Amino acid sequence: MLSNLSPASRGAVLLVAGISIFGFSDNLTLLVSDQVGVGLLHVSR
Amino acid sequence: MIMVALLGRLWGLAVVPRHWKPVLARTAFMVTSMLLYFGVMPMMPIAEAGAGLFTSPIFVLLFSSILFKERIGWRRILAVIIGSAGVLLVLRPGSAGFTVYHLLPVVAGASYAMGSLITYRHLREESPLAILMSFIVSIGIVGAFSTTGLTLFPVSDEMRQQAPFLFSGWQSVEGIFWVWIAVIAAGASVALSLMTRAYQLTKTSYAAIYEYAYLLSVGFFGWLFWDIIPDMVSIAGIALIIMAGVVIVLAQSRSE
Numbered sequence: 001m002l003s004n005l006s007p008a009s010r011g012a013v014l015l016v017a018g019i020s021i022f023g024f025s026d027n028l029t030l031l032v033s034d035q036v037g038v039g040l041l042h043v044s045r
Numbered sequence: 046m047i048m049v050a051l052l053g054r055l056w057g058l059a060v061v062p063r064h065w066k067p068v069l070a071r072t073a074f075m076v077t078s079m080l081l082y083f084g085v086m087p088m089m090p091i092a093e094a095g096a097g098l099f100t101s102p103i104f105v106l107l108f109s110s111i112l113f114k115e116r117i118g119w120r121r122i123l124a125v126i127i128g129s130a131g132v133l134l135v136l137r138p139g140s141a142g143f144t145v146y147h148l149l150p151v152v153a154g155a156s157y158a159m160g161s162l163i164t165y166r167h168l169r170e171e172s173p174l175a176i177l178m179s180f181i182v183s184i185g186i187v188g189a190f191s192t193t194g195l196t197l198f199p200v201s202d203e204m205r206q207q208a209p210f211l212f213s214g215w216q217s218v219e220g221i222f223w224v225w226i227a228v229i230a231a232g233a234s235v236a237l238s239l240m241t242r243a244y245q246l247t248k249t250s251y252a253a254i255y256e257y258a259y260l261l262s263v264g265f266f267g268w269l270f271w272d273i274i275p276d277m278v279s280i281a282g283i284a285l286i287i288m289a290g291v292v293i294v295l296a297q298s299r300s301e
Contacts, residue, residue: 023266029086039195
């Protein structure tokens with residue numbers, strides 16, 4: 001489906017998808033924030 | 046790290062920087078930005094923290110004008126005013142719930158802006174995967190050193206109670222922790238690979254508009270998972286910050 005789009009539109013779709021996944025995964029940080037500090041989170045990640 | 050190395054092999058791009066000094070300077074600002082941003086996440090709605098981080102285009106304009114004497118034009122001056130009003134609405138300095146920690150996402154935005162300026166001015170010829178690899182490795186090393194430092198030289202109990210996520214040292218974790226870390230890391234890996242591909246297809250300055258989808262996404266999942274919704278004044282402030290960013294990007298595109 002994406003192959004029918006222009007490169008610029010395809011890039012926009014991929015960018016919105018990627019940044020939206022960050023919105024999802026960043027929210028999961030709250031699941032571990034009571035167990036570790038931010039430094040240990042980034043070491044583990 | 047493995048994913049970046051594989052992408053480098055797949056796309057024929059270097060993963061080791063050629064321009065070490067600007068890469069290290071950029072990395073220092075970006076790592077600072079991310080540690081501050083993540084550090085305050087448990088203390089406020091993530092969409093509000095994200096809005097603070099997304100003030101970075103405003104700081105890019107301010108730093109460009111102050112440090113490099115660039116003319117920024119009336120559209121972008123207007124954007125700075127709109128964005129600053131948005132920041133004041135989100136933070137509401139002087140209100141009952143305001144603490145100094147609420148300023149940290151904006152400091153993160155300023156630090157991110159310095160990193161962006163170094164990328165634009167000194168790293169246009171550098172491999173994007175080398176820049177990314179430097180960031181990933183560095184944030185792990187800085188995370189390890191800062192955690193060790195906080196273990197050996199802990200902050201006061203009062204500070205630790207105010208911001209436990211920001212000031213915790215090494216500690217043991219439960220098994221489920223590694224499951225969530227795996228999910229978070231997998232999400233970040235997929236997101237990074239999609240965005241890296243996107244930036245190869247889209248004009249960089251124009252593509253920045255789409256990054257504001259982060260604030261919608263992080264707000265949506267914050268509501269879905271945690272039932273956290275910013276109040277109406279904060280939503281208005283976030284909208285102003287997004288508007289300022291879009292005006293800046295469109296003005297940039299016109300000037301190019």
